[in-house]
Amino acid sequence: MNYLEIPIPNRTQHLWRYTSWSKIHPTSIDTVPEIASANVTWNDVEIQSNNTREKSSIEDISRIFLQEANSSMHLVKVDDKSPANILEISSDEEQSICHIHVECTTSGSLIVKLSGSTDWLGLHITGKVDKNCTLSFGLVNDLSKHCTILRCEDWSLLRDSVLEYGELSIGGNRIKNDIRTSLDEVNSSLTQNIAVITDGSRHDDHHIEILHKSGHTNSSLNVSSACSGTGHTIGTGLLMIEEDCDGCDAGQVFKNLLLSDTAKAESIPELEVLSDDVKAAHGAASSSVDSEQIHYLMSRGFSKEHAEALIVEGFLISCFAKINNNEVRQYLIGALTAKYS
């Protein structure tokens, strides 16, 4: 199906309830403009797109739009030779697109950094973690404050593989993230930890789907968000466990800190469980900063503002505590600390 044949999604759909397609599309919704590729550097060396991307097997408007607007693709192979592979995607053009396909046939790590002053960035990351491999993946969205971002990710995990995933979302002004992970084979495992800061008028929409297609697979999703100003955080999670997938253990938690009267946070975890012998849990919590935490820090000489900033920073840092890979964890924490300093 082509983009123009796809009905424009409306807000009755779970995926598009809070961020309409028209606000994410770079021009007008009845067009598919040709959009230039973003610059990609791999450990500080610029690399060119080396493949043509095939049409996505998922009939989703975002993915098909991104493919039709720019069909080039960068193939990235993760190896275990360097401690942390850093892939920087940047653009100062008006609009840019980047497609990355990650092949992980040996255990390793990959850090993706988004930067630049582009007005609109489309990003599609696909990846496969091969049998018995562990991929530690970190993503820092540090794009300029006015940018609109459409980002899709599709991950596939094979037998005995592990994807430990961390993301810090602080860049851009209107962001739509659609991240889907399929645990295709037995004993695969996903830990996904996402920290979001919605300050100013930032609008950050994370839709996260986790599909357990095989028994004895594990997933853990933790989204922590700090919302201030008139910022708006949206987290919609869809956790699906297919039939005959006994022994799965899955959980998702959304936590929001509301730091102003005008900030908004909406968290909607959803479960679809079609197997009997599984563990599946979900939860969401929103609150302001605990006054007893502030009092405790103030009694140690911190001003109220400093105490609140430290609590918020800690709240977000603790989101990354479960990432075992030291380089990825430290990179994410470093980017977060830099934001608060």
Place this chain on the structure above:
Amino acid sequence: MSEVILDIKNLHVSVEGTKIINGLDLTIKAGEIHAIMGRNGAGKSTLAHVLMGHPAYEITKGEILYRGKQIDEYEVFERARAGMFLSFQYPASIPGVQVGTFLKKSVNNVRNEKVKAREFRKELNAAMDKLGMNKGFLSRYVNDGFSGGEKKRLEMLQMMLLKPTLALLDETDSGLDIDALKLVAKGITETAEETGFLVITHYQRLLDLVEPDYVHAMIDGKFVKSGGPELALKLEAQGYDWLEA
């Protein structure tokens, strides 16, 4: 003659319209240890929190002088920077903030200067050694997942590093085994000699390790009896009923 650190005159305190402290007087001089004993709800912890400036409590009458100055208008952090320290009965946990970072920032705040890293490390190591603390403690998040004993130990470590002029210990000994209790006592004795202490406790056993100069029995928000260490022994043996007779 020792400096008067704390001078409380006819203090009355309310929380949401309920009177908790009803006309309390207390003077603490440098180097003195004062113990307050009393039943649950007598107002002991309220006194500690009022002194530290907790915003939930309202002073309706009386005054608090700290080193000769009225501190009613001081914010909590200003009291800390002026040398006041509260060891909490239930210290808050701060996930994501490492103990080492927290201690360094606290010391910088309270001393009002950026203490050199090497100098801080030396002081920290010495204090941790005295309290028998493992260095792995420093990379943990503040009070997050700590046992009761570990929390109190961290409070004592902070007290030793911050070197307060006035230390308020709010039931620091509660729920501790005898070894942990000895560490609390060590924390008190290892803190600066000129520090004035206000130790709130239910039990004699801490006072066996740290002898107070004065003991005050508190009922319904005021001191009904003050005396020396012998008063604590009598309260432990006889309870508080005889004071109401």
